[in-house]
Amino acid sequence: MIDKKYIGTKLTPFSIVVEKQQLQSFARATGQSDPVYLDENAARAAGHRSLPVPPTYLFCLEMGSPNPQEIYELLGIDYARVLHGEQHFVYHHPVFAGAALSFAPVIADLYAKKDGALEFVVWKTRVEAEEGLHVADLKTVMVVRHEQAARPS
Numbered sequence: 001m002i003d004k005k006y007i008g009t010k011l012t013p014f015s016i017v018v019e020k021q022q023l024q025s026f027a028r029a030t031g032q033s034d035p036v037y038l039d040e041n042a043a044r045a046a047g048h049r050s051l052p053v054p055p056t057y058l059f060c061l062e063m064g065s066p067n068p069q070e071i072y073e074l075l076g077i078d079y080a081r082v083l084h085g086e087q088h089f090v091y092h093h094p095v096f097a098g099a100a101l102s103f104a105p106v107i108a109d110l111y112a113k114k115d116g117a118l119e120f121v122v123w124k125t126r127v128e129a130e131e132g133l134h135v136a137d138l139k140t141v142m143v144v145r146h147e148q149a150a151r152p153s
Helices: 020-029 040-045 057-062 070-075
Strands: 014-017 082-091 100-113 118-129 134-145
Touching: 020 057, 057 082, 057 100, 057 134, 070 118
Parallel strands: none
Antiparallel strands: 014 100, 082 134, 100 118, 118 134
8 A cells, every 4th residue: 555644745846848849749649620729820810929738738748747757656656557547637827838837746645445456646736837827736646556365255
């Protein structure tokens, strides 16, 4: 079982710049057809200062942390036993290409289900723009599968 003492542990904060070319690649990869996500002129004509960041893109940026394996190493989790659980996000302000963002992840909860066969790791990340503007909150839930000993019949 993952030790609950890790609840509240802050993971390494990091900063990253939203790059226009990566945003465009993400838009194409996800089948986006709206030109505001692909063409900066179309984005500006629609009233945006640059290409807007689609809601799920911040999760991609979060994977750009200096050590994306940090949570697995800290908690002693075998990555081969991990399942994607959930992702949630709340935007407080729009984000655009060129923005320098800071990510501050923290382990928010650890709990088990099915007599410990499944453990859940919840972490929340506060995202701020360069001026300290709180732009979004991310929540990720990962599920760790464990082998259960056969019960006597």
